[in-house]
Amino acid sequence: RSCDRILFMFVPxxxxxxxxxxxxxxAEHPSKLKLFECALCSLVLREPQLTACCGRNVCLxxxxxxxxxxxxxxxxxxVVLNRHLKNEILELKVRCPLQEQGCTWEGRLETLHGxxxxxxxxxxxDCPYNCGDRFRRHECEDHLKTCEKxxxxxxxxxxxxxxxxxxxxxxxECPQSIVECxxxxxxxxxQLKRKDVPFHIQEEFSGHVAMVAERSREAVTRGxxxxxxxxxxRVETSKQKEDEIAYLVAEIEKSEEKANTLLHxxxxxxxxxxxxxxxxxxxxxxxxQEVRMRExxxxxxxxxxxxxxxxxxxxxxxxxLPEFVQYTSRPIPASNEVHTVPAVFTLDKFKQxxxxxxxxxxxxxxxHQRGYKMVLFVYPNGFGECHSKxxxxxxxxxRGEYDQYLRWPxxxxxxxxxxxxKRDKFHESQAIAFDTSCGQRITDGYMSPLAAIHYRFMPxxxxxxxxxxxxxxxxxxxxxxxxxxxxxxxxxxxxxGASNMIAAQPGGARVYQFSTNxxxx
Numbered sequence: 475r476s477c478d479r480i481l482f483m484f485v486p487x488x489x490x491x492x493x494x495x496x497x498x499x500x501a502e503h504p505s506k507l508k509l510f511e512c513a514l515c516s517l518v519l520r521e522p523q524l525t526a527c528c529g530r531n532v533c534l535x536x537x538x539x540x541x542x543x544x545x546x547x548x549x550x551x552x553v554v555l556n557r558h559l560k561n562e563i564l565e566l567k568v569r570c571p572l573q574e575q576g577c578t579w580e581g582r583l584e585t586l587h588g589x590x591x592x593x594x595x596x597x598x599x600d601c602p603y604n605c606g607d608r609f610r611r612h613e614c615e616d617h618l619k620t621c622e623k624x625x626x627x628x629x630x631x632x633x634x635x636x637x638x639x640x641x642x643x644x645x646x647e648c649p650q651s652i653v654e655c656x657x658x659x660x661x662x663x664x665q666l667k668r669k670d671v672p673f674h675i676q677e678e679f680s681g682h683v684a685m686v687a688e689r690s691r692e693a694v695t696r697g698x699x700x701x702x703x704x705x706x707x708r709v710e711t712s713k714q715k716e717d718e719i720a721y722l723v724a725e726i727e728k729s730e731e732k733a734n735t736l737l738h739x740x741x742x743x744x745x746x747x748x749x750x751x752x753x754x755x756x757x758x759x760x761x762x763q764e765v766r767m768r769e770x771x772x773x774x775x776x777x778x779x780x781x782x783x784x785x786x787x788x789x790x791x792x793x794x795l796p797e798f799v800q801y802t803s804r805p806i807p808a809s810n811e812v813h814t815v816p817a818v819f820t821l822d823k824f825k826q827x828x829x830x831x832x833x834x835x836x837x838x839x840x841x842h843q844r845g846y847k848m849v850l851f852v853y854p855n856g857f858g859e860c861h862s863k864x865x866x867x868x869x870x871x872x873r874g875e876y877d878q879y880l881r882w883p884x885x886x887x888x889x890x891x892x893x894x895x896k897r898d899k900f901h902e903s904q905a906i907a908f909d910t911s912c913g914q915r916i917t918d919g920y921m922s923p924l925a926a927i928h929y930r931f932m933p934x935x936x937x938x939x940x941x942x943x944x945x946x947x948x949x950x951x952x953x954x955x956x957x958x959x960x961x962x963x964x965x966x967x968x969x970x971g972a973s974n975m976i977a978a979q980p981g982g983a984r985v986y987q988f989s990t991n992x993x994x995x
Contacts, residue, residue: 501567501580510563512536513546518566522559526552531559572596575610603637660685813839818893818956819850824937825951827854838872841960846884847874849921852955857929865892865932868925869906873916883913886962892932893954896946902932903958 498518500507510518514536521534527549537545537553544551564584570577577596591597595612602614603623618624622639630650645651649669655662655678656671662685666674675682813819819836821827827834836850851868860866869888885908892902912924937948947953 498583498586499569499571499573501569507566510559510566519559519563522556522563523553524556524559526554531556570594570596657682657685660689813837814843814845815839815841815957815960818954820952820954821852821854822952824854824948824953828934831855836955839957840874841886841888844876844879845874845960846880847872847877848888850890850955850957851925854934856934857927860929863934864930865934865937867904867906867928867931869908870925871908871913871916871922873920877915880915882915883910884908884962885910885913886960888926888960889958890928890931891956891958892947893956894945894947895949895954896944900945901956902936902947904928904931905961 500518507518510522512519512522512533513530514532517533519531519533522531523534523537524531525544525546527544528547530546532546532553537551540551542551543549564582566583567580568583568586570579570586570590572594573579575596577594579590579594581590593611596610598608599611599614601607601609601617601621601623603618603621603625605621605623607617607621609617622637624638625635626638626641628634628636628641628644628648628650630645630648632648632650634644634648636644649667651668652665653668653671655664655666655674657675658664660682662678662682664674664678813836817839821834833851833853835852838847838849840847849870849872851870853866853868856862856864857866857868867890869890871884887905887907889903889905891904894900894902906926906928908926912922912926914922916922932947936945937953939945939947
C-alpha cells in the first residue's frame, strides 16, 4: 500500500497553531485521530513502529538514522511493526483528495488508492486513443466526440472504419462516394457512385461522343467569330497607329527646328558672357589696385597719428622708460569688451564653486581710460583662516600698455560692492587698499605676484537671508560685483615736472590737457 503518498494537506481544529498536519482529508473526529499520532512528528502514523524500550509508536520514516538509541527515551533502540495499529489506521474514513473538484466519495483509507482512484470521475486520465489530450474521467465521452484519433465508420456505409483525422482522405477515395461524370465539362449531368463510373462511361459512350461533337462545333463557330472580330479591330487599329506615327514625325521635325534655334541663341549668349567676364577681370584688377593704394594711404595716416600721439606724450611726460622683458606667465583671457571703472561683473555657478572650493576671476579692467590694468579675484568659500565663513576678495595689478606713463607704485584704494539684487540699496561695500608691496610696476611676467586682499569681505551666511529680508545678494546662483571707484592719493607736482599743461599746436590743432589723475585721452 502506498500510504506514504501525500494527497491532501489537512489541519485538524485541535492542532491549529502547533504546526501539525495530516496527509489526507479524514472524515473522522480530530479526537480519534489523536490516538494514531506519531510520538515524534505528531502526524498520523505511517508504517507504525512500536519501541520496546518505552512502548511508544513512531513512523518508520521518523526513525531515520536513529539506529542505536531511541530518540524518545535514549534507551537501546528495538522496534517492531505494529500491525494491529496499522490495520486500524487503514480502516479510518477519508475523503477523496479531489473533493474540491466535486468528488463526494468517502471510504476507508485502505480502499482510497486502489478501488476508488481507478474509478474516480474527477481523476485526470490520458486519452485512450493516444491523441495527447488529458482530461477528467467524466469528460471522456465529450472528448471522444471530437477526438482526432477516435475510430469512426465511413458515412457512405462502405464498411471501412478509420480515425477521424483520416476520414476526409478516405471519403476522397471511397467507392461509395457520390461523384460527377468525368465528362461533366461536355454537358453530362450524371451523378453516381465512384465504383459505377466505369460502367456509366461504357453504357453512355455514344451519348458522350455526340456531346463532344456538339461542343466541338460550338467551339469552331465561336473561334470563327472571334477571328473575324479581331481582323476588323486589327485593321482599324493599324490605321490609327499610322496616323499617330505621322503626327509624331511632324512634331519631331518641329522640335528639331526649335532646338537648332536655341543652339544658335546659346552660342551667342556664351560669347557675350565671355566678353563680360573679360571686362569683369579688368575691373577687378583696377579695383584691387585702388584698394591697395587706399589701404597704404590709410596705414600711413594711422602711423602718422601714432607718431604724433607719442610725440605729444613725450613732450608732456618725458621719454618713456626702457622696455621690459617679455611676458613669462600665461595671461588671463581678456573679454572682447574693454572694462573701465565703474564696471559690473557677474559671478555665476556660485554654489558649485563653493562645493568645489574654486575661485573666480573677472576680465581685466582699467581704473580709467589709459589707466592701471587690474583683475579681481573672488573666493566664494573664503581663503585661509576665513575658509567656510567669509567671502574673500583679492585685486592684482597686471601688465598694461600704458604702464610707462603712470605713477608707481600705485598707492590708491579700490571700492568694491556686492550688489543687492532685490533693490538698489543695502549693497555690501568694502575698500581694498594697495601698498608699496602689491602696487609695484610689473617688470617681469604678466601679473603681480602680490595682491591687495580683503579676507573678510562679506559673511557667507548673508548670501542666504530669510524670505522677508530686503536683501538678496545671491539670485539664480549668481552674484553681481561692482568696481565702484578708484581713489588715488594726491601727487607732488614736482615729481613729473608739471601737474597741468596745455599744449597749443600750430595750424589750429587740438589742445590736450594732462593731469596726474587724468592720463592722456
